[in-house]
Amino acid sequence: MCTTDKSSDPEQESLCRFQWVLDHPRASPWFKEALRTALVGDPIQVLNEVEMLRELLRSRSETMVDRLYSLMKGENKNNS
Structure with missing residues (x-):
């Protein structure tokens, strides 16, 4: 427990x-x-890969959110 x-x-x-x-x-x-994989993996490799994953996903996600926000702003502007 x-x-x-x-x-x-x-x-x-x-x-x-x-x-x-x-x-x-x-x-x-x-x-x-x-x-599950991290639990049995080499802790140094896990830390390095977590940092790489974080950077890659953050960059991609921020780009996608920015693009979506821009599209939404454009739709709101067209609806005015």
């Missing part, structure tokens, strides 16, 4: 957090699989 006791083992607390996400019904399958 997982606790939030500050005196608990940090590794155990980390595993509890992983399990919480793995058990969460709204977490996506690809995210759950990434967590």
Whole structure:
């Protein structure tokens, strides 16, 4: 059982957090699989790849959100 006791083992607390996400019904399958893979992977490689993934996804997502926002602004301008 997982606790939030500050005196608990940090590794155990980390595993509890992983399990919480793995058990969460709204977490996506690809995210759950990434967590499962990270649990057994080399921690240095995992950290490096997390940073790469973060940068790649952030850049792409920001571009897509900006494009969507621009399209929405254009539609609102045409409806005025």
